[in-house]
Amino acid sequence: MVGAAVLVLLAVLAVLATQIAPYECRTQLNIIDLKNVPPSLAHPFGTDVYSRDVLSRIICGARVSLTIAVLSVLMAATVGTAYGAISGYVGGWLDALMMRVVDALLAIPRVLLLIVIATLWDGVGLGGLILLLGLTGWFGVSRLVRTLVLSAREDEFVTAARALGASNARILAHHILPQVISPVLVAATLAVGNVIVIEAGLSYIGIGIRPPDPSWGSIFTDGASSYSSAWWVWLSSGVALVVTVLAVNLVVDGMRRALSGRASVVR
Amino acid sequence: MTQPPLLTVSDLRTYFYTSAGVARAVDGVSFDIAAGETLGIVGESGCGKSVTALSILRLIQQPGRIEPGSRIMFEGQDLLQLDDAGIRRVRGNRIAMIFQEPMTALNPVFTVGDQIAEVARVHASASRREAWSRAVEMLKIVGIPAPADRASQYPHQLSGGMRQRVLIAMALVMSPALVIADEPTTALDVTIQAQILELLADLQQRLGTSIAMITHDLGVIAEVASRVVVMYGGEVVEEARVETLFAEPHHPYTEGLLHAMPRVGRRQQRLAVIPGNVPPPTAWPSGCRFRDRCPYAWDRCEREHPPLYQIGAGHVSRCHLADEPERRARKHTPAAASVSGGAA
Numbered sequence: 003m004v005g006a007a008v009l010v011l012l013a014v015l016a017v018l019a020t021q022i023a024p025y026e027c028r029t030q031l032n033i034i035d036l037k038n039v040p041p042s043l044a045h046p047f048g049t050d051v052y053s054r055d056v057l058s059r060i061i062c063g064a065r066v067s068l069t070i071a072v073l074s075v076l077m078a079a080t081v082g083t084a085y086g087a088i089s090g091y092v093g094g095w096l097d098a099l100m101m102r103v104v105d106a107l108l109a110i111p112r113v114l115l116l117i118v119i120a121t122l123w124d125g126v127g128l129g130g131l132i133l134l135l136g137l138t139g140w141f142g143v144s145r146l147v148r149t150l151v152l153s154a155r156e157d158e159f160v161t162a163a164r165a166l167g168a169s170n171a172r173i174l175a176h177h178i179l180p181q182v183i184s185p186v187l188v189a190a191t192l193a194v195g196n197v198i199v200i201e202a203g204l205s206y207i208g209i210g211i212r213p214p215d216p217s218w219g220s221i222f223t224d225g226a227s228s229y230s231s232a233w234w235v236w237l238s239s240g241v242a243l244v245v246t247v248l249a250v251n252l253v254v255d256g257m258r259r260a261l262s263g264r265a266s267v268v269r
Numbered sequence: 270m271t272q273p274p275l276l277t278v279s280d281l282r283t284y285f286y287t288s289a290g291v292a293r294a295v296d297g298v299s300f301d302i303a304a305g306e307t308l309g310i311v312g313e314s315g316c317g318k319s320v321t322a323l324s325i326l327r328l329i330q331q332p333g334r335i336e337p338g339s340r341i342m343f344e345g346q347d348l349l350q351l352d353d354a355g356i357r358r359v360r361g362n363r364i365a366m367i368f369q370e371p372m373t374a375l376n377p378v379f380t381v382g383d384q385i386a387e388v389a390r391v392h393a394s395a396s397r398r399e400a401w402s403r404a405v406e407m408l409k410i411v412g413i414p415a416p417a418d419r420a421s422q423y424p425h426q427l428s429g430g431m432r433q434r435v436l437i438a439m440a441l442v443m444s445p446a447l448v449i450a451d452e453p454t455t456a457l458d459v460t461i462q463a464q465i466l467e468l469l470a471d472l473q474q475r476l477g478t479s480i481a482m483i484t485h486d487l488g489v490i491a492e493v494a495s496r497v498v499v500m501y502g503g504e505v506v507e508e509a510r511v512e513t514l515f516a517e518p519h520h521p522y523t524e525g526l527l528h529a530m531p532r533v534g535r536r537q538q539r540l541a542v543i544p545g546n547v548p549p550p551t552a553w554p555s556g557c558r559f560r561d562r563c564p565y566a567w568d569r570c571e572r573e574h575p576p577l578y579q580i581g582a583g584h585v586s587r588c589h590l591a592d593e594p595e596r597r598a599r600k601h602t603p604a605a606a607s608v609s610g611g612a613a
Contacts, residue, residue, distance in 0.1 A: 094331060158373040165326055165368075166361030166388050166439060176387070180378050 005252025012064055012246060019065040025055040027062035028214045038232040048234035050224050052214075056235055060242050063216040067246075070132055070217075071197040077136030079190040082143025083182070089144065090151030091174055101148065108141045113200060120209040131210055135197055146189055150182040188257050195250035202243055218243050274301035275479050276325070276343045276364075276447055282336040283317075283324045290551035294320040294333070296503035302447065307473065307480040309494030309511065311487060311526065315547040317503040318483045322449045325481075326364060327356050344446065362392045365440035369452040371432035375424040381435045382408075382420030388442040407438035412468060430461035434468065441472060449481045454489060466492055487530050491515065496583070499523050502558030503550055505577070509584040519586035521563045545605025557589070561605040565596055 015022060025031065036053040039045055047056035089100040115138055120126050126134065154160065155178060163173050198218070204210030205219025206226075213220055218239045225235025283295040295317040302308045312318045323329055325341055327348065341348040348359060360366075368374035375384060385407050386400035395403065401420070408416035411434040424432055433453060440448050450469065454462040470493055473480055482493055490497055490511065497514045499507040499522065507520040518524045525543035545562040548554055557575050560566040569589050578591030590597055 157376075158368060158370060159376040161328060162366070162368055162374040162436075162439075163376075163387075164328055164360065165366040167357045167359070167391050168361075168387070169357060169391075172391065176379075177376055 003256070005249040005256065008245060008249035009253060012068060012249070015061050016065040016068045019062045023055075023058035023061040025058040027058050027216050028054070030054055038228065040232075041234050047238040048232065050221075050232065050235045051228055052224075056221070056238055059216040059221050060218070060238055063218045063221055063239065064242065064246075066128065066211055066215065066217040067198055067201060067219075070128065070135065070201050071194045074132045074135035074139060074197055075190050075193045077132065078139030078193065079143055079186055080140075081136070082140030083147045083179070083186055085140065086144035086147025087151050087174055087179065087182070090148035091155055091170070091178065093152075097148070101145070104141050104144055112138050113203065116200070116204060117207070117209065120204060125212065126209070128211070131201065131204070135200065139193060139197065143186060143189055143193075147182055147186060150185060151178055154178045154181045184257075184261050188254055188261065191250060191257065192254045195247040195254075198243065198246055198250075272304065275304045276341070276481075277301040278321075278325065279340045279342070281321065281324055281339045281341065283320050283329055283339075284334055284336055285550075286332045286334065287551070289549075292550040293503055293553065294550045295324060296550075296553070298500070298503070298505050300498045300505060300508065302479050302481060304446070305473070305477050305479055306496065307470075307482055307494045309490035309497040310481060310483045310500060311485065311490055311497060312500035313485055313526075313547060315550070316500045317550070318500050319451055321500070322366065322451050322481065322483050325449060326360050326366060327351075328366075358392075361388050361440075361445070362443045363445050364447045364449065365443070365445040367433075367436050367440050367448060367450040367453045370456050371429055371436050372424065372456075374436055375432060377424055380421050380423055381427065381432075385420070385435065385439050385442060388439055392443050403442065404438075407442055408435070410441070410472070411435070411438045413438075429457055430464065433457060433461075433465055437465075437468065437472070441476065441478070444476055445478060447479045447481065449483070451483045452485070453482075455484070455486070462489075469493065487526060499526070502547065502553055504558065504587060505585075506559065506587045507585065508577075509580075513581065513584050519580050519584070519591065520559075520588045521565055521590070522559050523586075525562075544603050557587075562603050564600045564603050565590060566603065567596060567599075569593075 031049065031053045033053045036049050038051055039049040041048045045055050045057065047060060050056055050059070085100065089097045116134055119134055120131075123130060160173060160177050163177050168176070201210055201217065202219030202222065205217045206223050208223065211217035211220050213224070221239035222236050225232060225237070225239065229236055278301065279299045281295055281298045282293070285292040285294055298317070298321055300308065310318050310321065320329070320333075324335055325348065327335070329335060335349060339349060343359070344363065348356060351359070375381065382401060382404045385404035386397070389395040389400040389403045390397070405416045405420050408419055413419050413431060413434055419427070419431070424435070427435065433456075437453075453469070454465050457465060466489060469480065472478065480493070482489065484490060494511050497509060497511050498505050499514070499520065501522050507514070507518070507523045514523065515527065518527055522543070525541075528541040529543060531540055543562055548558065548561070554561060555574075556572055557563070557566070557570040560570040563570065573589070575587045575589050577585040577587050580586050580591060
């Protein structure tokens with residue numbers, strides 16, 4: 003419940019970022035007088051080296067980080083579910099081939115792959131980052147879905163549906179995917195937390211979201227250069243990251259509990 | 270008699286290619302079903318009766334395969350030659366199937382109304398509303414009280430007997446010419462069994478549907494079937510009208526099945542059993558497949574695979590006794606009995 007509350011709060015922040023943030027995120031307020039001001043009433047999280055209000059940047063960063071995470075995970079879950087469902091349902095040599103492809107892709111470390119592509123693709127931008135994270139995130143989901151489909155297609159009501167003349171597409175959509183959807187939901191939520199961290203990492207090493215646009219990773223970078231004199235900059239973005247990922251994990255735990263309870267009482 | 274049969278299965282062979290070898294689950298089965306008749310298909314577990322049923326609708330999955338040379342003629346077309354869309358138009362529409370286990374044959378996450386309506390939506394491309402009212406109507410036909418309320422319930426809210434009625438409703442939505450019922454009463458208790466059989470017989474009368482009743486229960490056969498096919502070891506071993514089969518069974522296996530049936534009013538210390546088990550389909554014995562368990566078997570049974578002998582009108586039996594009837598007097602203990610001591 004706490005996790006869910008935090009996530010809802012974050013979502014509201016992200017959606018209404020520009021209205022809520024006390025200052026405009028990219029405005030340098032006063033480069034001489036308001037440089038690296040420690041937390042105060044006017045600037046609860048202080049200001050950074052360019053005299054920008056850190057709280058405002060964190061709020062705008064929430065929009066960027068969460069947009070990237072949610073959209074890329076949505077993409078990964080969709081691609082992974084479709085891929086896994088086809089592989090598991092069709093079976094045979096196609097299944098073997100498709101799964102060996104996934105094995106090969108899983109063997110490449112994701113972060114390394116992302117660094118290489120992001121470096122070659124100069125100035126990825128928001129859309130590009132979502133695409134990259136989405137297209138490198140579906141391998142695990144596809145395996146999960148395949149396993150679930152493999153067992154679901156052996157259910158007798160699937161045979162019954164076939165005996166009644168339902169097409170393969172209809173059976174997949176109506177009888178198999180509904181059984182697969184909840185575990186995928188859990189995996190996807192978990193992936194959101196993961197992707198937020200990866201995005202922060204990419205932005206931190208300067209190949210994700212570029213300054214002056216705020217993302218939690220890039221705010222962290224801004225703070226890193228003056229980590230001892232202006233600790234509030236990196237600390238606030240770091241705390242935002244940790245709290246978000248923690249909230250996501252709490253929600254996942256809650257979902258797992260709810261789903262395992264449901265297994266005995268079929269609804 | 271001038272009318273061609275509704276369904277003609279000829280030389281159906283369904284083999285499964287497993288790591289343990291080729292399992293010849295159905296091995297040259299032929300029979301036909303006339304319009305409006307009920308054919309009983311009997312045999313114990315593993316004799317190939319369910320695989321036969323699934324083969325008719327081409328529901329055999331990897332590693333199973335219907336061998337070339339098999340033919341299943343239905344309403345003038347060979348079902349085995351149809352493309353995917355063609356066989357889908359037959360399934361649920363012209364031939365429907367009722368499964369054994371009413372809980373697992375229904376999808377737990379949809380209401381029963383939705384599941385009956387789905388059939389109408391697939392075949393009649395009915396609108397959501399039309400399909401739903403058809404579903405309610407079907408529930409009424411199969412004798413479910415308050416059908417409109419029941420339609421919006423989930424399978425777990427219904428009793429076993431009601432769920433079986435729902436499955437029957439699903440099978441009958443499109444008024445198919447043939448219904449294949451694969452042990453439809455096995456999972457139900459006896460009083461419900463009788464109700465379901467009565468329902469099937471009643472619906473058959475009203476709708477003129479042919480029924481293939483697959484069961485291991487001769488009591489069910491006696492009640493509903495007009496003709497019986499007895500299967501053993503993936504083959505048809507005897508075929509006769511139901512009265513003939515019960516009065517004068519020819520094949521020793523049929524004889525054994527009848528003896529193994531408990532009867533009211535006849536006290537016995539022990540129920541007669543057929544010793545041994547059905548041999549694995551990867552290794553049928555040479556010659557007659559029943560010889561290990563047969564009390565009449567002699568050396569010819571090992572050498573020579575018996576053909577279907579004509580016994581009388583519409584009565585055939587796959588047993589050499591037809592050729593040498595005097596051997597019926599020489600009953601002995603079957604080979605399987607001395608090995609296993611007789612399995613229950």
